[in-house]
Amino acid sequence: MQVFDKARGAGGRLATRRFEWIQENGSEGRARLDHGAIGFAARSAAFQHFVVEMQSQGLITPWHPALAPQSLPLEQDVPLYVVSPEMPLLCKHLLAGVQTHWSFALDRLTREDAGWRLQAGEQRHPDTFDAVVLAIPPAQAAPLLNGLRDDWARFASLIPMQPGWTLMGVAREDEAQGSEWTLARPELGPLAWVIRNDRRPGRVADPGHAHWVVHARAGWSRLNLEQDAGWVKHQLCTALEVFLGHEVRWAHAVVHRWRYALPPLGRTPSHPLPPAPQHWWDQRLGLGVCGDLFTGTGIEGVEGAYLSAMALVQDLQQPVTADLAASTDAL
Ligand SMILES: Cc1cc2nc3c(=O)[nH]c(=O)nc-3n(C[C@H](O)[C@H](O)[C@H](O)COP(=O)(O)OP(=O)(O)OC[C@H]3O[C@@H](n4cnc5c(N)ncnc54)[C@H](O)[C@@H]3O)c2cc1C
Numbered sequence: 001m002q003v004f005d006k007a008r009g010a011g012g013r014l015a016t017r018r019f020e021w022i023q024e025n026g027s028e029g030r031a032r033l034d035h036g037a038i039g040f041a042a043r044s045a046a047f048q049h050f051v052v053e054m055q056s057q058g059l060i061t062p063w064h065p066a067l068a069p070q071s072l073p074l075e076q077d078v079p080l081y082v083v084s085p086e087m088p089l090l091c092k093h094l095l096a097g098v099q100t101h102w103s104f105a106l107d108r109l110t111r112e113d114a115g116w117r118l119q120a121g122e123q124r125h126p127d128t129f130d131a132v133v134l135a136i137p138p139a140q141a142a143p144l145l146n147g148l149r150d151d152w153a154r155f156a157s158l159i160p161m162q163p164g165w166t167l168m169g170v171a172r173e174d175e176a177q178g179s180e181w182t183l184a185r186p187e188l189g190p191l192a193w194v195i196r197n198d199r200r201p202g203r204v205a206d207p208g209h210a211h212w213v214v215h216a217r218a219g220w221s222r223l224n225l226e227q228d229a230g231w232v233k234h235q236l237c238t239a240l241e242v243f244l245g246h247e248v249r250w251a252h253a254v255v256h257r258w259r260y261a262l263p264p265l266g267r268t269p270s271h272p273l274p275p276a277p278q279h280w281w282d283q284r285l286g287l288g289v290c291g292d293l294f295t296g297t298g299i300e301g302v303e304g305a306y307l308s309a310m311a312l313v314q315d316l317q318q319p320v321t322a323d324l325a326a327s328t329d330a331l
Helices: 045-056 089-094 138-145 150-158 218-223 231-244 300-317 324-330
Strands: 002-004 018-023 028-034 060-063 080-083 099-101 110-111 113-121 132-133 163-173 190-198 209-216 250-260 280-282 287-289
Touching: 018 250, 028 163, 028 209, 028 250, 045 060, 045 300, 132 138, 138 150, 138 250, 163 218, 163 231, 190 231, 209 218, 209 231, 218 250, 231 250, 280 300, 287 300
Parallel strands: 002 099, 132 287
Antiparallel strands: 018 028, 060 080, 110 113, 163 209, 163 250, 190 209, 280 287
């Protein structure tokens, strides 16, 4: 098996940004901020089993966030988990021993008699493959599926993934401003989530500093998706100050735009899933799709992506019986 990813490293939306900057006193500041998935639930027996196994290896930690007094309550009625000390470590762990290719933005998939060929721009990978699985957001999968499985491509292109702007940064903090909470769901305004990242399990405390990760609401993000990053940063910094009720003295802060953060919550009649599949698999072609696009009925996000992938793995273990020449003719 080989894994190709357009990113520079493992993790996908289980993301942690490492950044460095020069502090006021001339020394170098460093921080790691989890700007993707906030945490994840384990509702199904299969994912609970996986979480327990990863917990026993010290990779996953339960997180019982202390809510800010002015926060809405959490909707989750089950524990949340985080990867320690940073979110991408789970994928790095699972990829141990696997041949990986980073910065490979797959934009062409073709079937030849010898099997599948992968191409990223001018770069054509020399190997051919019996089977290809796309484990990527639906909007990114759709163009690759065009001409191979038009029915899947059409469906994937119709899933309106929620975008998200995220502000992350390190701020100087006086003792007097200190509060004990870790997580907030503001009731009003552009912010959906406010997180004290340095207080999450396995993160390093930074005395005199607060590490903030702030996710804007999907609606606000959609409205301002193409805005200049500087403008977005200003808006989100202001919204954070309004929420906290005091000035935030940033040492360093940046914003990140997630074009495809999460699938829509709940299915609307205009975007129904086909009845009950947790993945797509075409045995004849040796082509599959999995990911969090197949979730939405109480099992979401990371757990949904895991279950979808595991269901596809079961199908993959069946031998590919495709008559490659016949399949190629059909494309
Ligand atoms: C801000 C934010 C908050 C979230 N909060 C939560 C939460 O609280 N709980 C929860 O359960 N989930 C949450 N999620 C969602 C969760 O992160 C995803 O559901 C999960 O990570 C999906 O995993 P995946 O493997 O399907 O896709 P991804 O993690 O998106 O991985 C896809 C990978 O494919 C790569 N890729 C894409 N296109 C190509 C291409 N053409 N060629 C090569 N590589 C490509 C990408 O670089 C990426 O590494 C959140 C996500 C975001 C962004």
